[in-house]
Structures are given as structure tokens and as C-alpha cells.
Amino acid sequence: MKSIFWAVAAALLLTAPVAQAQTIADLKRPADISDADVEARMNEVDTLLEQGHALLEEGRDPDLSDKVADPAKVAEGVLLFEKARSVSETWLGEGPYTAVVLDNLGFAYVVAGQADKAIAAYERAVYIRTILSGADDPDLFITYANLGHLYSDAGRLTDAEAAFLNAIRCAQNGDVTAREFVPGFQQDLAELYDKMGRTADAKAMRAAATAN
CATH class of the missing domain: 1.25.40.10 (Tetratricopeptide repeat domain)
Structure with a gap:
């Protein structure tokens, strides 16, 4: 399965025209923090995603990439992706940056064999991007x-x-x-x-x- 990997583009924090206000209101807003804090949170999320993907790679069977050789490593990686989502949603809001995090989280759930959670993560990423960009x-x-x-x-x-x-x-x-x-x-x-x-x-x- 083709999947989005960890690389995250520069965040575009949530802004929207008034005409979209009722729909945009369904998304979590970014916290009222300084630009320096935004950058720090982005760096934190990037690090969590890097570490999470490293653990997924360690946990996957090197000969069968869709098989798990070390469930504990994969589970540890999933926790890092979930933390990345929490940090991104809490501080950066549900914008394009968080949508990419959700794509990564969906990938992690696929590796872990948690299809229902993967679907939910991908669907939320679609929801966010559809509201913001169509x-x-x-x-x-x-x-x-x-x-x-x-x-x-x-x-x-x-x-x-x-x-x-x-x-x-x-x-x-x-x-x-x-x-x-x-x-x-x-x-x-x-x-x-x-x-x-x-x-x-x-x-x-x-x-x-x-x-x-």
C-alpha cells in the first residue's frame, strides 16, 4: 500500500474566510502562542514522527514489509504518532500540518494492523483538507x-x-x-x-x- 511518510511541510495555521466560518468552526483552533512556540511545537512533532517511523521500521519484518516482527517496537512507535497528533491538534490546531500528521498516524495504524483506527485517521485528514482546500x-x-x-x-x-x-x-x-x-x-x-x-x-x- 502506498502511504505518506513522515516528512512534514511547513505548517499553514488555520485561517479561513468568513463564508466558511460555520464549517471551519468544526475544526480545532490553534492555541494562542508565539511564533517561537509554534516553531518549537512543529519541531517537537517532527521529532516524534521521525522517532515513530524509526520504531516502525525496526518492528517490521525486513523480508516482508507488511509483516510485524517485533510488535512491541511497533506499539511503541504508534504511541509516538498518537502523541504527535495530540501535540499538533492542541497547539497548532486542525490545519494542513495536522492533516499530514494524521496521514502518518494512519500509516502507523496500518503497520500495527489496526485498520479501523487507520481509516478514522485518514478520514479525519480528508475532512480537514476538504474544509480548508476543497x-x-x-x-x-x-x-x-x-x-x-x-x-x-x-x-x-x-x-x-x-x-x-x-x-x-x-x-x-x-x-x-x-x-x-x-x-x-x-x-x-x-x-x-x-x-x-x-x-x-x-x-x-x-x-x-x-x-x-
Whole structure:
């Protein structure tokens, strides 16, 4: 499964036009702290994410990356990701920075085999970015793809289809690197259509993937 890794872009703290106030109000606001404190909290979160990913790598089977060799290491890593989320939400609010943290947390839950928690983390990341930037935000393409795989594994095939379609659309709206993911997502969707018994749709999607 393709996943977002730990690297976090500079935070864009939560601001919004008045027209979005009722929706924006559903998001946690950043704390009233100085710029220096914001930077310190960002550095704290970055460190937690780095340490968390290091523990996940130590805990995963080196020969089978989707298998856990040391559950204790993975569990310790997950705790660091959860702490990163808490620090980010409390001090930086639910903005783009926290959305990236949630993507990382979702990845950690996937490694730990906690699919329901992974789905919840990814869904919250989508919710935040959709409020701030719209459903076509190019930064959402991998998050949607991860949700597509998780929904499919959970038997939520209609949700999986919507997620993969969103992943394709967002990647197409992105930069050159994002657009390179489109054929892979189309292949993922074709496999889902096979699973759903939609042979004609699967064939059409594979043709689209090959044409890219």
C-alpha cells in the first residue's frame, strides 16, 4: 500500500474566510502562542514522527514489509504518532500540518494492523483538507488511495470505489509527480471492479491505465 511518510511541510495555521466560518468552526483552533512556540511545537512533532517511523521500521519484518516482527517496537512507535497528533491538534490546531500528521498516524495504524483506527485517521485528514482546500485538493491523492485499499479490505466496496475515483481525480489535478500515480490508481480501481463483478468497468479502467 502506498502511504505518506513522515516528512512534514511547513505548517499553514488555520485561517479561513468568513463564508466558511460555520464549517471551519468544526475544526480545532490553534492555541494562542508565539511564533517561537509554534516553531518549537512543529519541531517537537517532527521529532516524534521521525522517532515513530524509526520504531516502525525496526518492528517490521525486513523480508516482508507488511509483516510485524517485533510488535512491541511497533506499539511503541504508534504511541509516538498518537502523541504527535495530540501535540499538533492542541497547539497548532486542525490545519494542513495536522492533516499530514494524521496521514502518518494512519500509516502507523496500518503497520500495527489496526485498520479501523487507520481509516478514522485518514478520514479525519480528508475532512480537514476538504474544509480548508476543497475535495479536489491534490495533496489528498495518496490519502484517498490508502482509504480505497482499507475500505476494500473491510468489504466496503462502494466506499472503496469512491475513494479510488477521488484519488485519481486529485492526482490528475496535481503536479507531474502526482500524475505519475494515476495509472496505478486506475489499476487498483480495475481490481476493485473485478472484486465487485463489474467486468466491463474493470476492462475499461485497465485500458485507461494503459493509455496513460
